[in-house]
Amino acid sequence: DIQMTQSPSTLSASVGDRVTITCRASQSISSWLAWYQQQPGKAPKLLIYQASSLQSGVPSRFSGSGSGTEFTLTISSLQPDDFATYYCQQYNTYSTFGGGTKVEIK
Amino acid sequence: QVQLQESGPGLVKPSETLSLMCAVSGSAISSAFYWGWIRQPPGKGLEWIGSIYHSGSTYYNPSLESRITVSLDMSKNQFSLRLSSVTAADTAVYYCARQVGDGAQFDYWGQGALVTVSS
Numbered sequence: 001d002i003q004m005t006q007s008p009s010t011l012s013a014s015v016g017d018r019v020t021i022t023c024r025a026s027q028s029i030s031s032w033l034a035w036y037q038q039q040p041g042k043a044p045k046l047l048i049y050q051a052s053s054l055q056s057g058v059p060s061r062f063s064g065s066g067s068g069t070e071f072t073l074t075i076s077s078l079q080p081d082d083f084a085t086y087y088c089q090q091y092n093t094y095s096t097f098g099g100g101t102k103v104e105i106k
Numbered sequence: 107q108v109q110l111q112e113s114g115p116g117l118v119k120p121s122e123t124l125s126l127m128c129a130v131s132g133s134a135i136s137s138a139f140y141w142g143w144i145r146q147p148p149g150k151g152l153e154w155i156g157s158i159y160h161s162g163s164t165y166y167n168p169s170l171e172s173r174i175t176v177s178l179d180m181s182k183n184q185f186s187l188r189l190s191s192v193t194a195a196d197t198a199v200y201y202c203a204r205q206v207g208d209g210a211q212f213d214y215w216g217q218g219a220l221v222t223v224s225s
C-alpha cells in the first residue's frame with residue numbers, strides 16, 4: 001500500500017499569507033497526485049491534478065509542484081474562502097488520500 | 107453541468123449490507139469515465155472504496171475488497187455500492203464521484219450521504 005503523509009496537520013494563517021502544504025508518498029508515484037479542498041459539511045473540491053495542473057475554474061493563487069515522493073500545494077495569497085481542510089490523493093496505485101491539513105484563521 | 111446524488115438508508119444494522127445508489131445527470135455513465143465511491147468517517151479523512159468503468163470493469167480498495175460490490179445501471183444512468191457485513195467502523199459519509207480516467211482524480215462529487223451502523 002502507498003501511504004500519504006501530509007504536514008502540517010493544522011496550519012494557522014492570516015488573509016494575504018503565502019501558505020505551503022506538503023504531501024509525502026511512501027514510494028514514488030511519479031506525478032500522479034491531486035489536491036482537494038473541503039469546506040465543513042461539503043464534498044471535496046478538486047484543485048490540482050497530475051501534481052501541477054490547475055483544475056478548470058480554480059483560482060490561479062493555487063499551485064502544485066513536485067514529483068516522485070514529495071509534493072507541495074501553495075496558496076500564494078490566502079483568501080477568506082480558503083480556510084478549509086486540504087487533502088492530497090495519490091492515484092499511481094489504486095487511490096490513497098493523505099490525512100488532511102486544516103488551514104485555520106490565525 | 108455534471109451532478110451526482112447519493113441515496114439510500116441512513117441507518118444500517120451491524121452485520122447487514124449497506125446499499126447506496128448514485129444518480130448521475132449531465133454525464134452518461136456509459137461514457138469513458140470511471141465512477142467511484144469514497145467515504146469519510148465523522149471527523150476523519152477520506153478513504154477510497156472502489157471504482158467502476160463504463161465497461162463494467164471494477165477495481166477495489168484491497169482492504170475492503172472482500173466486502174464490496176460496485177455496479178452500473180445504464181438504463182437509469184446510476185451506479186451503486188454494496189458493502190456487506192458492516193460494523194460501527196463503517197459509519198461514515200459516503201460520497202460518489204466521477205473519476206477522470208483509469209484510477210485518476212475525482213472531478214465531480216455528490217453531496218454525500220451519512221450512513222450510521224447501529225443496532
